[in-house]
Amino acid sequence: MDVRAAKPPLTPALTPVMGADEVNAYLMEVYPQLNTDYTEYRAVEVWPGGCRVRLTAGERHLRPGGTVSGPALFTLADIGGYVCALSHIGRKALAVTTNLNINFMRKAQAGDIDGVCRILKLGKALMVFDVAIVAGEAQEMVAHATGTYSIPPARK
Amino acid sequence: MDVRAAKPPLTPALTPVMGADEVNAYLMEVYPQLNTDYTEYRAVEVWPGGCRVRLTAGERHLRPGGTVSGPALFTLADIGGYVCALSHIGRKALAVTTNLNINFMRKAQAGDIDGVCRILKLGKALMVFDVAIVAGEAQEMVAHATGTYSIPPARK
């Protein structure tokens, strides 16, 4: 196993306010377009300062060459950031990505693809995160993304 | 109209080898997953050193807040780079994105969203491109992406 794929250390200074099931229920409610017929993108685990999200990639997620497409991996990374934000700041559906940079490194076959996400900074207005996307038995890193979410101000 | 959305100047040193219709037919053949029931992502125009691609965004492309989702815009940018590559180097379905960086700047409503793409460098192994994503009557820039495609070596 590629040791880089291990769960990153906890960041005790950050405390989740929702677990994976609660986030998935909230996603279903506010973002029904994400998973139409059955659940494809979902939160698997939430911990202080991070989370794991999963895409079960099928035929529809493949691109020429029979490997998982860039947009499918981008969506997983983006959802990873969204789950980081929602799980740590609460039901702020209107949090939006302002920047996302992704490197594609290896080809991924259909099957479970995981995004192991870390919150690098959680400020009042912006959250910075990164995602190691891993796949296959060896949990090799197939892509890596870094991004920023803009957090809507609290209603007063 | 936002003047930044205008078609960029031609780069006469680069010569397309396929037009928009030919690229669309090729995409349909090698990448059927891109457009399942009807055509959503397509090439609209190809010129020396660039191209215009279009997403006709509907309900299924929206995210919380009722605006076009990040993954839908990312897909448009990625297809823009793919169309740049295919139209200028020919039928290389296995060209793959190695890096893509995208900034989301304004909210886009459902409707036609265009990606105006420039080839910044066309080398033997890598192509660098950028995409101005514009939408609405004013053709305002809603997102901007820069990326790299890896070009497979010619068979010998």
Next chain:
Amino acid sequence: MDVRAAKPPLTPALTPVMGADEVNAYLMEVYPQLNTDYTEYRAVEVWPGGCRVRLTAGERHLRPGGTVSGPALFTLADIGGYVCALSHIGRKALAVTTNLNINFMRKAQAGDIDGVCRILKLGKALMVFDVAIVAGEAQEMVAHATGTYSIPPARK
């Protein structure tokens, strides 16, 4: 000449509040470390929605291979964003870069290297910009950067 290097169209909606000379004097005052012995990085022109900055690259800016180093080009791109911000929002020395993505495409020789900068979005809290870095007689694009500046809130 590579036509992509031409000055981008004006963005009439944006109005500069300082010209190049005024920005250079302000940079000298608040950021003396930028140019120690003589002026290397400077604003050359400011227009609605953009600016041109210049590095006169000498021996000290070269890297192995005798070409202008990545950090020197990054600095030019970063200063380009800073000049965009200062010239359009005024004397906000504490505006800071939050993200910068740069692609290096061609080798640049010592001499004048220009950054042609566009403001892509000027919001209350964030400014997004891009920079085409051009060099040589042909004004070929040697690098391209996109970035975000965080704008400090107005004092009340």
Next chain:
Amino acid sequence: MDVRAAKPPLTPALTPVMGADEVNAYLMEVYPQLNTDYTEYRAVEVWPGGCRVRLTAGERHLRPGGTVSGPALFTLADIGGYVCALSHIGRKALAVTTNLNINFMRKAQAGDIDGVCRILKLGKALMVFDVAIVAGEAQEMVAHATGTYSIPPARK
């Protein structure tokens, strides 16, 4: 201490061919511009699949606000990638950065600033890496970068 700053796990599949001292001597030889009067940017440690580099930031590296400048942190990240490449593939001075994306998250004071670098992919033509830039007693992450180096082909 921020646990994210800990040395990442080893990647046994990658084997360094040079240690930190050897890399520093090579940098001095091929890239004298990096450190003019005294050593500012240097390799501190090399391990399988990664390395630690250090900038001892002084007055000259500060920007308005008295914090370490973006270009100084970019240079550290870029050198981190260069040290990753040189230490794992040998004396290839002409390895060049093709892309670098950096997020600035917290302000860093003058003093030792470390870049903890991981090789994410080491291919024949490209190396992808990331760098956690940490500073202060708490070794907090002040910036994070991801980049790609192009590796020159072996002479035949």
